[in-house]
Amino acid sequence: MTLDEIVQAVRTAHDSQSALRIRGAGSKDFYGGMLSGELLDVGAYRGIVAYEPTELYITARCGTPLAEIEAALAERGQLLAFEPPRFTGASVGGCVAAGLSGPRRSLAGAVRDFMLGARLVDGTGQVLNFGGQVMKNVAGYDVSRLLAGSLGTLGVLAELTLKVLPCPTAERTLVFAMDADEAISRLNLWGGQPLPISASFWHDGQLWLRLSGARAAVDAATPKMGGSEVADGGSFWASVREQTHPAFAADILWRLALPSTAGDPGLTGLRAIEWGGALRWYAGEQEAARGAAARLGGHATLYRSPESLRCLEGAFAPLSPAMLALHRRLKKSFDPKGILNPGRLYAEF
Amino acid sequence: MMSAMNDTPFSVDKDALLRRLRLYLPDRCLLADEEDLRPYECDGLTAFRELPLVVCLPENEGQVIDILRTCHQQGVPVVARGAGTGLSGGAMPHAQGVVLSLARFNRILRVDPLARLAVVQPGVRNLAVSEAAAPHGLYYAPDPSSQIACTLGGNVAENSGGVHCLKYGLTVHNVLRIRVVSIEGEVFEMGSEGPDSPGYDMLALFIGSEGMLGVVTEVTVKLVPKPELAQVVMASFADVAKAGDAVAAIIAAGIIPAGLEMMDKPATAAVEPFVKAGYDLDAEAILLCESDGTPEEVAEEIARVTDVLKEAGASNISISQSEAERLRFWAGRKAAFPAVGRITPDYYCMDGTIPRKRLAEMLSAIADMERKYGLRCANVFHAGDGNLHPLIMYDASKPGNWERAEAFGAEILELSVALGGSITGEHGVGIEKINQMCVQYTTPELDAFRGIKHAFDEQGLLNPGKAVPSLHRCAEYGRMHVHRGQLKFPELERF
Numbered sequence: 001m002t003l004d005e006i007v008q009a010v011r012t013a014h015d016s017q018s019a020l021r022i023r024g025a026g027s028k029d030f031y032g033g034m035l036s037g038e039l040l041d042v043g044a045y046r047g048i049v050a051y052e053p054t055e056l057y058i059t060a061r062c063g064t065p066l067a068e069i070e071a072a073l074a075e076r077g078q079l080l081a082f083e084p085p086r087f088t089g090a091s092v093g094g095c096v097a098a099g100l101s102g103p104r105r106s107l108a109g110a111v112r113d114f115m116l117g118a119r120l121v122d123g124t125g126q127v128l129n130f131g132g133q134v135m136k137n138v139a140g141y142d143v144s145r146l147l148a149g150s151l152g153t154l155g156v157l158a159e160l161t162l163k164v165l166p167c168p169t170a171e172r173t174l175v176f177a178m179d180a181d182e183a184i185s186r187l188n189l190w191g192g193q194p195l196p197i198s199a200s201f202w203h204d205g206q207l208w209l210r211l212s213g214a215r216a217a218v219d220a221a222t223p224k225m226g227g228s229e230v231a232d233g234g235s236f237w238a239s240v241r242e243q244t245h246p247a248f249a250a251d252i253l254w255r256l257a258l259p260s261t262a263g264d265p266g267l268t269g270l271r272a273i274e275w276g277g278a279l280r281w282y283a284g285e286q287e288a289a290r291g292a293a294a295r296l297g298g299h300a301t302l303y304r305s306p307e308s309l310r311c312l313e314g315a316f317a318p319l320s321p322a323m324l325a326l327h328r329r330l331k332k333s334f335d336p337k338g339i340l341n342p343g344r345l346y347a348e349f
Numbered sequence: 350m351m352s353a354m355n356d357t358p359f360s361v362d363k364d365a366l367l368r369r370l371r372l373y374l375p376d377r378c379l380l381a382d383e384e385d386l387r388p389y390e391c392d393g394l395t396a397f398r399e400l401p402l403v404v405c406l407p408e409n410e411g412q413v414i415d416i417l418r419t420c421h422q423q424g425v426p427v428v429a430r431g432a433g434t435g436l437s438g439g440a441m442p443h444a445q446g447v448v449l450s451l452a453r454f455n456r457i458l459r460v461d462p463l464a465r466l467a468v469v470q471p472g473v474r475n476l477a478v479s480e481a482a483a484p485h486g487l488y489y490a491p492d493p494s495s496q497i498a499c500t501l502g503g504n505v506a507e508n509s510g511g512v513h514c515l516k517y518g519l520t521v522h523n524v525l526r527i528r529v530v531s532i533e534g535e536v537f538e539m540g541s542e543g544p545d546s547p548g549y550d551m552l553a554l555f556i557g558s559e560g561m562l563g564v565v566t567e568v569t570v571k572l573v574p575k576p577e578l579a580q581v582v583m584a585s586f587a588d589v590a591k592a593g594d595a596v597a598a599i600i601a602a603g604i605i606p607a608g609l610e611m612m613d614k615p616a617t618a619a620v621e622p623f624v625k626a627g628y629d630l631d632a633e634a635i636l637l638c639e640s641d642g643t644p645e646e647v648a649e650e651i652a653r654v655t656d657v658l659k660e661a662g663a664s665n666i667s668i669s670q671s672e673a674e675r676l677r678f679w680a681g682r683k684a685a686f687p688a689v690g691r692i693t694p695d696y697y698c699m700d701g702t703i704p705r706k707r708l709a710e711m712l713s714a715i716a717d718m719e720r721k722y723g724l725r726c727a728n729v730f731h732a733g734d735g736n737l738h739p740l741i742m743y744d745a746s747k748p749g750n751w752e753r754a755e756a757f758g759a760e761i762l763e764l765s766v767a768l769g770g771s772i773t774g775e776h777g778v779g780i781e782k783i784n785q786m787c788v789q790y791t792t793p794e795l796d797a798f799r800g801i802k803h804a805f806d807e808q809g810l811l812n813p814g815k816a817v818p819s820l821h822r823c824a825e826y827g828r829m830h831v832h833r834g835q836l837k838f839p840e841l842e843r844f
Contacts, residue, residue, distance in 0.1 A: 024445050033608075052704070052706070053600075053601060054597040054598075054600045054601045054705065054706065055600075055704050055705055055735075056600060057707060077603050078603075099545075099550075105544065106544070109518070109522060110544065110545065112550055112553050113518065113521075113522050121464075122797065123671075126793045127793075128791075128793055128794050129790075129791075129794060130506040130794070130797075132767055132769065132770065132771055133704060134702040134703065134704060134735055134770050134771055134774070135514075135515065135733075135734035135735065135736075136510055136519065136702050136704070136731075136734050136735070136736050136770070136771070136774035136775055137702060137770075137771035137773070137774065138508050138771075138773050138775060138776075138777055138778070138790075139771050139772050139782070139785075139786060139789050139790075140509065140773065140778070140786065140794070140798050140816075140817065141554055141558055141561075141798055141801050141817075142508070142521065142553055142554060142557050142558075142791060143554070143797065143798075143801070144557065145521065145550060145553035145554070146549060146550055146551075146553055146554045148549055148550060148553075149545070149549070150549055154549075165605065166600075166603035166604070166605065166743070167601070167603070188463050188464065188685030189463070189464055189788050191574075192462060192463065192465055192485065192486065192487060192574055193486070193574055194575070194576055194642065194643060195574075196646075212643075213646065214642070214646045214649045214650060215641060215645035215649065216643070216646055216648065216649045217643050217645055219645070220643055220645045220646075221643075249466070250784070252655055257544050257545050257546075258543045259464055259541075259542035259543050260464055260465075260543075261461070261463050261464040262543075266467055267579040275434070275544055278543055278544045279544060291673055296417075296544060297541060297542045298541060298542075298543035299541070299543070299545075299547045300544060301547070315546065316547040317547040318547075319547065319548050322535045322537065323537060323548065323551075325553070326537070326804065326805070327548055328548055329803075329804035329805075330549060330801065330804045332804070333797070333800030333801060333803060333804050334797065334800065345548070345549075346548070
């Protein structure tokens with residue numbers, strides 16, 4: 001597949017004003033609003049375009065599997081520090097479009113924090129380049145970061161440049177027995193100390209922590225933390241990252257993003273806590289989820305559910321009328337005919 | 350002297366504007382006499398000056414809303430302003446406009462040590478946030494060199510960096526939430542105290558938007574634990590290319606130092622007599638590499654960095670043995686701008702970024718340009734992230750000197766783009782680099798920027814003529830001349 005084929009497909013759709021449903025590997029078809037429009041499969045537009053370990057960046061076409069990118073990075077002792085889920089063969093384009101980050105997010109940052117540049121095919125079929133391959137670039141609006149989490153509604157993310165980081169030299173996983181309230185309180189206290197905590201996961205009375213960094217730092221922190229060491233930390237964190245851990249096994253799964261210190265939202269069905277207390281997962285129908293999350297200064301996403309429920313509730317917390325109007329104007333400036341992934345983010349555009 | 354270059358004509362009735370503003374602003378919040386306006390005529394880039402019609406100094410968000418609504422109704426340009434320390438003319442007033450100073454929004458509203466965040470008003474100084482967080486063992490990581498004076502609102506507008514941003518990130522990585530008033534007087538919250546927020550990442554888009562999209566009235570920043578220890582390794586190199594390679598070697602070894610800075614021989618020669626930092630004056634380049642963390646971590650990293658630097662051919666290596674010595678090593682780097690200012694009547698500071706591997710190439714091109722333009726240039730770099738600050742020395746009193754400096758600077762910026770970099774790493778486009786935007790971006794890309802602007806500010810009233818050039822301007826580029834940049838606040842440290 002070539003860039004020109006993507007451009008032609010978008011132009012044709014633009015001219016006929018018909019919707020396109022952009023798809024990389026389809027690993028996150030479950031996520032977000034309804035899928036509609038003719039399939040534009042960009043999975044075949046793939047390949048690493050440039051990887052410069054000493055410049056700390058990698059540039060890849062959107063269909064490139066994350067597994068391929070991370071294998072290339074691992075060969076040079078580097079990683080995608082936001083630890084995105086791969087699910088079943090996720091592509092880098094879908095990874096950026098969905099904006100989902102994994103366990104290391106609370107330490108290292110989210111997808112958007114690692115965006116350096118993007119080549120975008122906008123809704124009229126124009127090819128636009130934003131950002132670049134350098135760490136610092138304040139020329140023009142920061143469009144490449146805006147694209148993270150935009151779910152393909154602003155353009156086809158044809159090529160992406162991400163900042164990469166060295167792998168920590170040492171990692172260790174500790175486990176503690178404690179209830180959710182205590183876990184949240186301990187995580188916030190630890191977070192204020194210079195400790196090398198790179199991931200946290202609470203489920204069913206147990207809290208797992210991952211320490212990462214220089215060997216000396218991990219060794220020095222271990223006795224300060226307590227807990228007991230987990231032998232196979234690697235596969236444990238993979239199960240959290242890929243959401244194959246039993247905590248995530250639910251037909252209906254709500255994702256609450258909250259201030260890390262937020263108290264109990266008063267919902268039943270708490271399955272897991274991540275990101276130092278800032279990410280909480282609840283199973284089951286939760287009529288009160290959106291209101292409770294908003295009261296605590298956060299928001300609730302209907303992360304995984306039968307289509308009928310997502311259709312009714314919307315996947316994402318509703319925006320204020322003024323914010324929705326701003327979204328629509330922004331959408332219109334990139335995709336004047338509204339042909340790219342309509343309804344995938346919000347039903348209104 | 351450069352005057353405001355109006356891409357869009359405005360016709361403002363000053364009397365009608367003042368009548369309306371006086372309805373809700375007390376006299377102490379409104380300046381309209383020339384002598385009162387004069388201090389606002391420029392920011393840190395003093396070569397670009399313009400007197401505004403009016404300066405408003407609102408004291409609460411309600412007044413900001415009223416001012417913006419009035420300007421929206423009457424079609425009046427608005428230029429928001431923090432401390433005015435910016436180096437690209439982003440806060441230069443508009444001749445037909447209002448300067449909206451956030452100087453009185455100077456309160457720290459909340460420091461929450463458990464949640465590790467601070468809620469501050471936009472006129473709060475960058476350093477004041479870290480000072481307020483210090484009793485809790487926390488600090489605000491971005492540390493632009495002007496941090497004793499520059500404000501959080503200005504940092505948000507410019508996406509400010511600092512010497513530690515390679516490891517700790519830019520403003521965009523350290524701000525959680527902002528409150529913004531649109532030109533129509535609508536209040537928006539972007540981001541949240543949680544890890545993300547629904548919809549587009551408006552926060553990321555807004556940070557670094559140079560006052561073009563809205564006016565910030567509140568900023569929530571992330572606070573991080575203060576590292577227990579910091580140490581600096583100073584290394585000398587007999588060859589700038591080798592020093593550039595050493596930077597790459599450190600990164601290749603899997604080390605992300607807290608700071609990684611380079612100075613060339615003209616720069617060390619300028620600063621050493623001034624600050625007596627103990628720099629090796631025979632070296633063609635020196636590198637400063639800072640490590641921070643727990644004592645164990647720092648010891649391990651310093652040992653590895655030292656090995657890498659030796660391997661890379663460093664001729665002399667010293668490691669700071671005390672906090673005083675660490676600060677002394679940094680003192681020269683921090684004083685580079687004023688030190689160069691002492692050995693030349695004028696200098697022009699550039700702000701391009703390039704891929705690190707092109708550093709030697711850029712330096713050798715700059716050396717050729719020195720001969721071509723007959724001017725000297727001292728180079729200080731945020732070497733870790735490829736952000737160059739060449740300081741072109743000239744004498745404005747000599748005919749033709751500035752024109753050569755200007756052409757020299759333009760060639761450096763355009764070479765930065767050609768080498769795969771950017772015209773600005775941290776100072777912003779403002780008015781200074783508006784023409785080079787036409788070099789870095791294509792017409793459709795600039796159109797996309799204009800589309801974003803339109804989505805936030807349909808009439809183009811917020812900071813008109815800055816950051817994103819008009820079509821007309823790009824067409825004109827080549828004919829016009831950007832005048833010399835001259836630093837205000839010479840006492841501030843400049844990185």
